[in-house]
Amino acid sequence: MSLTQPVGSDHQLARLLQIGIVLEEVVEARAAKHAEETDASLDPALRDLLDHAASESADHRSRLETLVDDLEAETVPFEEIQMLVEAQYEADEDFDGVLYDQLCNEETAYKFYDDLIASIEASDTAFSVDRERLLDVLRTIREEEADGVEEVTDLMEERQ
Amino acid sequence: MNTQAQYLKAIYLTQEQVDGPASTGDIAELLDVSPASANEMIGKLEERGLLDHEKYKGVDLTDEGIQQARDALQNYCIIERFLVEVLEVEDFRTEAKQLEGVIDETVAERLDTIIDREPQCPDCFNAEDDVCGLLEVEAEVSSD
Numbered sequence A: 001m002s003l004t005q006p007v008g009s010d011h012q013l014a015r016l017l018q019i020g021i022v023l024e025e026v027v028e029a030r031a032a033k034h035a036e037e038t039d040a041s042l043d044p045a046l047r048d049l050l051d052h053a054a055s056e057s058a059d060h061r062s063r064l065e066t067l068v069d070d071l072e073a074e075t076v077p078f079e080e081i082q083m084l085v086e087a088q089y090e091a092d093e094d095f096d097g098v099l100y101d102q103l104c105n106e107e108t109a110y111k112f113y114d115d116l117i118a119s120i121e122a123s124d125t126a127f128s129v130d131r132e133r134l135l136d137v138l139r140t141i142r143e144e145e146a147d148g149v150e151e152v153t154d155l156m157e158e159r160q
Numbered sequence B: 001m002n003t004q005a006q007y008l009k010a011i012y013l014t015q016e017q018v019d020g021p022a023s024t025g026d027i028a029e030l031l032d033v034s035p036a037s038a039n040e041m042i043g044k045l046e047e048r049g050l051l052d053h054e055k056y057k058g059v060d061l062t063d064e065g066i067q068q069a070r071d072a073l074q075n076y077c078i079i080e081r082f083l084v085e086v087l088e089v090e091d092f093r094t095e096a097k098q099l100e101g102v103i104d105e106t107v108a109e110r111l112d113t114i115i116d117r118e119p120q121c122p123d124c125f126n127a128e129d130d131v132c133g134l135l136e137v138e139a140e141v142s143s144d
Helices: A010-037 A044-070 A078-088 A095-121 A131-158 B003-018 B024-031 B035-047 B063-085 B092-099 B105-114 B133-143
Strands: B051-054 B058-061
Touching: A010 A044, A010 A078, A010 A095, A010 B092, A010 B105, A044 A095, A044 A131, A078 B105, A095 A131, A095 B105, B003 B024, B003 B035, B003 B058, B003 B063, B024 B035, B024 B058, B035 B051, B058 B063, B063 B092, B063 B105, B063 B133
Parallel strands: none
Antiparallel strands: B051 B058
């Protein structure tokens, strides 16, 4: 439903990449919190999923941070987002709730990168980062988010 | 948020301010578009059953239109509050307007998990100041 509005400047691009970093940090912090709260050690498949989600998000974040750095903007410290996630986190989630939350995380991230790629493709702006490298990084991350949606869906189906 | 949502939000806020139907001129001014563009979109929204348009009287949102406008406004509030609370952006109004066309409601919902939004949102939105009335109060307190 979102409108493909072209990204109009380095500043706006940096802001959108910062939002991407925050989304990744939210995934990373929530996955860690879920693992802590749900005793994921009792469920190896769930534990693997959460570990993978956290490490993949950390990797995406680092790739986005490189782009933000090239745009001479500041990143958003993980500790800050982790603190905000902790403050708002509701701990009474069961395994199904955790899986559903992970699915929302992956789907949201996929949608975000998909919209961002469309907005960059629709833009004529000459960014100070190489456009092809930028799109290449974002498309790779988007593919990994799509794989993530599939992994969570598979695990959900196994449990039905 | 798409163009339709941005129009519905603008009409909703204008109607709140005038406490009645919104004029095409006011809507166009709020969205910074030409009256002709506003008229064209208003026609489309009427066809979709989201508003009633009476010549010389103005535009009135239907119940469905109000619901969608409130969702759009809530999305906007999330973006503004996120910019202020998390990214500490000074010119958050301008940036929120640029971002509302790119930030989808599913993304806004995730951002909402790390901000302190009040349960009465979006009723606390102050159309004149273009910001959540409660966020403005907090900003004033913190600058003291």
